Amino acid sequence: MKHVRIVGVPEHFNLPWHLAIEEGAFEERGIVLEWTDIPEGTGRMAQLLADHETDLAIILTEGIVKSISEGNPSMIVQEYVGSPLLWGIHVASQRHFKSVSELKNTKAAISRFGSGSHLMAFVNAQKEGWDTSRLQFEVIDNLEGAVAALAHGTADYFMWEHFTTKPLVDSGVFRRLGDCPTPWPCFVIAANKHFLARNENVLRHVLQCINLYTKEFKSIPSINRTLANRYEQKLEDIDTWLSLTEWSQKQLTEETFKSVQQTLLNLHLVATEKNFTDMVWG
Template sequence: MTSPLRVGYVPEHFQSPLLQLAERDNGNTFVLVPCPSGTGQIMAAFANGEIDVSIALTESLLAGITKGQDSFKFIGTYIESPLNWAVITGANAPYNSIADLEGTRFGISRAGSGSEVMANVMALEQQWKKPPTFQINDNFAKLRQSVNDGDTSAFMWEWFTTLPYVKSGEVKFIGNQLTPWPSWSIVAGVTVDAAKLTTFVDSLDHAVRRFDQGRQSGEAVEFVHKTFGYDKEDVQKWIQGVTYSQQHLSTVKKSVITHTLDTLVNAHVIDQRDWDMHTYINTNVAKLE
């Protein structure tokens, strides 16, 4: 009997179609492997042979491959819309705007994570002369504690995930940063059978279309509300702003890859400019456009 795929994922609302698919699949073709620390943890899991496929942040995955991680490649696009990164500081911290954070120490989940990459992208867009420094805090709870203890000035995390903690007054929101590229991509281990991956992506594509249909009926809002505990009004706002890939999920656009890589070079995240698409994309599964 063929063993099920091990799917690493960040347990957040973006993964709702995947979670719904997992309920229907019941472990027959894949099992979920939670990676709550984010894309940095997912890349480590690939390197350690702990997962076969994952949905993670586009920019961190590309940076990881460029820096030499060869255990996974892109096989699809999950979400086309940007990710809205909230810039969060301590409830009583002296920082009141993004400009106040120049040259300070940011908390990040792991080296190479989206929280680190996007801080560098933000520094580029803000034209800071003094770049941020970083402290690894592992997970979301420790990041919140760190800004309130004063160990770090701020951290960056997805807006709707941070919203309940902003509402409660535990932390303070001082600005946001959008990714200038599609936010979530699908990647898989380089040794995983292409036919199994194609079947999985086809099933996930169907799950995404089903979730999108549920936007009109209210089923999608109800699922996210019950699963993650967010206020229905907040879920509705999130759903209105997110766009899952409008093409089949196996489609990867070369222009997206090169634009993201060029931005990462300019933000001093990576230093290479000679992009070979086959280094990044498994064309046995993905449709490169």
């Protein structure tokens, strides 16, 4: 049996992986897939890839493009979720903010530098016409850290996936002022080059397996109820999320890659332009 380490966020997007593992789909192909949840998100997963502490990661597209551009010895091996990610823009419910425009020149909570919450703060600022050089950040590690930071006033707003934070909005911990969707497919599968150089055939089996699961995922009977129960979400929220989410079984296109890279260049989040073939496998 070949052991393969993989990391991802503990969110509903990744249920296809858990179902495939639980049903022995990888083991049928001679692979023991060892999944680890990483609640800190993209910045932490990029570091795990760079340090060879994981073989694969289900990671935000913009985050891994930035990380590889800065020297992370990894490659994008496939799209995973082909639809945009809807980033909610949240404040503590007791704060005075009533609109996104009021957040100009305030402090954003981010899980870590290089994370999705960090990068999307720039994307949102550009969308709002703010001076991105004046953005301020408070590192909070994870969602629990964001709750504390916003409540105590050490940060003013926090961007995180809309439906993951919906229970906190419903319970009155957060108030959502708006949403900022990614202008590209949101999640990709990335592999560190050390693993990739030695295990191309193993990787192909992993991709074939997960692609079968994601292709059929929405047709699984009562999958909305399974998701709602497993991730403690309201059924109507899961139904809305499923209607917006499309899993992908194809490679990231050069056009999409260039769009992500150009956005990062324009925001001065990466310093140099990289070749598509140096960052995207196959």
